[in-house]
Amino acid sequence: MAVSGFIIFAVVVDCGGVKSDKRGYIGAHYWHEPGAFNHGFKGFCSVFVNAAFAFGGTELVGLAAAEAANPRKTLPAATKQVFWRITFFYVVSLFLVGLILPSDNQDLLGASSSNTKASPFVLAIKLTGVKGLPSVFNAVITISVLSVANSCTFASTRTMQALAIRRMGPKFLKYVDKKGRPLWCVLIQIAFGFLAFIGEASAGSTVFTWLLSLSGLSYFFIWGSICLSHIRFRAGWKAQGHTLDELPYQAQFGVIGSYIGFFLVSIAIIATFYVSLFPVGGAPPDAQAFFEVYLAAPIVIGLYIFWKIMTKFKGPLFVRAENMDLTTGLRSFDLDELDEAAPRKKSIANLPKRTLRGLF
Template sequence: MATSAPGEKFVAEKDVPRSPEAHDVEHGHSEQKSLARNLQGRHMQMIAIGGSIGAGLFVGSGSSLQSGGPASLVIGFIVIGIMLLCTVQALGELAVLYPINGAFYQYGVRFIDPAWGFAMGWQYAIGWLLTLPYHNQLLVSSIHPREATHEYNIAIWIVVFLTTLIIVQFFGVRGYGEVEFVLGVIKVVAVLGFIIFGIIVDCGGIPGDDRGYIGFRYWNDSANGNVAFRNGFKGFCSVFVNAAFAFGGTELVGLAAAEAADPRKSLPKATKQVFWRIAGFYVVSLLIMGLIVPNSSPDLLNSSGANTKASPFVLAIVYAGVKGLPSVFNAVITISVMSVANSCTYGSTRTMQALAQGGMGPKWLAWIDKKGRPVWPVVIQMAFGLLAFINEAETGSTVFNWLLALTGLSSFFVWGSICLSHIRFRHAWKAAGRSVDDLPFKSQLGVIGSYVGCFLVVICLMGTFYISLFPIGGSPNAEAFFESYIAAPIVIALFLFWKTWTRDWSFGVKLRDVDLDAGRRDFDDLPPTEPEQRNNSIGRRLSSALF
C-alpha cells in the first residue's frame, strides 16, 4: 500500500481489501485493521439510549433522594445530564472523524498531553475492572438476599454470572452488541412503563393506595420530614457522584465507534439519542419517583449498596400496594445490572488492548485473535470479577467500599478530558487552515458546548470535594474524604508516573505538532458500497418505470 505526502490520502491498490465505508488516511489504517467492525446502527443507538441504565438509576438514586431531596435529585441529574450532552456531542464529532481504538485515551494523548492520555486510559480501564465485581454482587443480591440463602448458593450464582459474561465474550463485539440491544429494549420499556405507572399513582388512580391524590405532597410536607431540598447545599452536592455513576457508560458509544460497521451514519444518530435518554429516561422518571416516594422513608437508607429492596423504584410500587409488580421490577433491575456488567467487560478490555497497542501497556495485552477478540484483557476482566467473593467475608463490605472509591470520580475526569480534547482539536484544525465545514459530523453544540462541559466538570468536582471534606451530619474525616475523593490522587499519580517513565517533563501538545491525519477516515471519495449500488440501481429502475 503506497502512501503519499503527509496530509494526503493514500492510494489503495487493487489487491488490498478496504473498508466499504471509508478511507483510512495516511498511517492511521494500521490502528484499525485488527478490530472486527460488526456493530450495526441499531446496536449503537441502543448503547446510547439504554446501555448504562442500571443500578445507578434504579438503586443508587434512592440515597440521593434521601440525602438531597426530590428537587436536588432532579436538578443534580439535569446538571450532570447537560454536562454529558456536551461531552457526547464533542465525542461524536471526534469519533466520526477518528473512529480509533481506545478513543478516550487516544484523544487525550494526541490533543492534550501523552501523560494525561495515559492517566485517562488506565483510570478508565481500572474503573470498569473494579465496577464488574460490584455489579456481580448486586446481581446475586437481587436474586438471593444474604439473609435468605447460604453462602455457597451466593458463590454458585457469582460463577453462573461470570460464566454468562464469558460466553458473551466468545461471540466478540457482535455478542456484546446483540446482548446490549435486547437488554436495552427491556430497560427502556420498563422505564417508560414506570413513568406511566407513576403518573397514575400520583393522580390517585390506584384503588389499593389509600394516599389518594399525591401531587407534590412530598415536596412540601415538613411536618413528616418530606421537603424538596434536604440538608441544604450539602444535600445538593451529594447528588453529583451518584448521578455520575448512573450516567457512567454513555461514553461507550464513542469507544464502540472503532468496531462500528458504518460510524459516519450510526454514530451521529446515536449521539443525538442521548438527549432523549437524559430527558426521558432519567429526569422524567426521577421526577415521577420523587413525587410518589416519601424522601424521609427509612427504607431509602440502604439504597446505596447491593440491595435492590431499597430501590426507590421498587419502593414506589410497594407503597402503592400493587402486588406482584415489585418482583417484576426487581427482575428488570437484575437485567439492567447484567447489561452494565456486560458494558464493564467491553469498556475495560477495549481500553486495555488499545493502551497496549499504543505502547502504554504490556505488549501481550495488545494481542487480538482472528475474530477480533482481545483475549488477555478479557481474561483479566473475568479474574477481577472474582472479587465479588470478597463481599461474603465479614470485612468484605469495607473492602468493597474502598474498591468502589477508586472509581468514584472516574467519569468526571473522562468527560472533562473529552471536552478538552475537542476544544484542542478545534483549535488545531483551525490553525492548520482547515474548515469546520469539512468535518463529516459537527457537534450540534459546537466548541461552546465543550467549554460548558469543562466548566460543569470543574463545578461538580468542587462540589464533590466540599461534601467529601464536610460530610452530611458529620465533621471532617480523613477516611470519609479519601473514600470519596481517592480517584483524584490516583489520576495525578498515573500522570506523574508516565512523565517519570518517559522523562518528558514538558506539558501539552503544541497545536502545530498535533497530528490531524492519523486514524482519520475520509468518506467522500469512495465508490458506493454494494448495498448502495443495489439501492441506486433499484431507484433508477423505479424512476424509469414511473417517468
C-alpha cells in the first residue's frame, strides 16, 4: 500500500502538483541534468551487486515449492506474483524516484549505506516539503526489514538442515523437534543476526559494505546455479525416458529461459569483475576496493575446493544425463487430482480481480 501510494505521489510531484514543492514541473529534467547514468558504462556495471542484493529472495519461491501441497496450482500463481510485483513495485517505483530525485543529491551521496534515513524514497519525499510523510515511509522500511528477516530465517534454516542431511554440514544441524523446527539452525541464524549491531560501531559502514558485497554477489552464483541445474535436470529427465507431462510444474519459459538467465548472470559477474578491478573514476587497481565488491567469488570457489578436499575428490566433476539420480527425494503426485484442482482457463471478465490478486 505504501509503495502504491508513493507511485501516485511521485507522479503528482513530477507533474508539479505539490504546492510545497517549489521546483514545479520536473518531467525528465533530472534524467538530463545531472543525468540518469553517472560514469557511463562503468557506473552502470558498478551497481550490479547492489541491485542483486535488492532483488535477492525471489528464488525462495523454489525453496518453498518443496513443501507445496499442490505445486501445479500454487507455483504458477507464486511465480507470476513475484514477476509482477518486481515489475510494478521495484521497477516502476525506482523509475519514478529517478525522475523526482537528482542523482547528485548530497544527502544521498554522503549517507551511510546502512542508514534508513538516507533511503532514496525518503529523500525524494523530503525534497517536496511534505511534513510527516518521511517518518511514515521510514516506518514502512522498518516493517519491510522485519519481513525480510522472516523469510531469510525460513531460507537459511532450511538450507543448513538440508546440508546436514546430505552430510555437507555438522550432524547436529539435522535435529528437528516435534513441531518440525530445526532448532539448532534457528539458533545459529539468530546468532548471525546480532551482526546488525555492528552498524552502531564507528566502522559500521565499512563492515556493512563487506557484508553487502558478500551477499550481493552471492546471488549471481545462486541464480546461475539454479539456471544451470534446471538445464541439466531437463537433460537428465529426457535422457532417462521421462516426458514433460510427468512434471507437476513446468517453468514458463522452459530451458530457453534458463539459458538466457545463465547468460545474463555470467555477463553480470564478468562486468562486476571489470569494475572491481578498474573502479569508477579512473582510480588504479586496489586490492581493498576489489574485494569490497568481489568478495563472494573467492569465497564460493574456496568453499567448493574445500568440499572436494574434504570428500577426497570422490565422485566425478560432471555427471552425465543418463546417470543422474532423479528419484531420491522424489515426491509422487496424482496428476489427475492436480489437474482437477488447477485453476481453470482465465476469462477477460475477471482480469481486474486477477490483477489485484497478482500484485497484493
